[in-house]
Amino acid sequence: MAGGIVNLRAARKARERAEKRAKGDENAARFGRTKEQRTREEADAARARAHLDAHRRDEE
Known part of the structure; x- marks a missing residue:
């Protein structure tokens, strides 16, 4: 028996x-x-959201 x-x-x-x-x-x-x-990812997401909102065109 081996083992x-x-x-x-x-x-x-x-x-x-x-x-x-x-x-x-x-x-x-x-x-x-x-x-x-977590805080860095949340800050990055907020920064990206703000950047996109700043470049949003107004719909008339």
């Missing part, structure tokens, strides 16, 4: 920890932004 003795409970817990870690990393990539990043 040795494996504690099934420890293997299961290690697998579950790895799955939770992967899901957490995925969520961090999707939703995780620092406060600085």
Whole structure:
């Protein structure tokens, strides 16, 4: 028998920890932004909106 003795409970817990870690990393990539990043993105969006509004033509 090649491979040795494996504690099934420890293997299961290690697998579950790895799955939770992967899901957490995925969520961090999707939703995780620092406060600085959020405020910078909001400021950029506001600046772009103001720039477009300044160049808007009046409809008569």
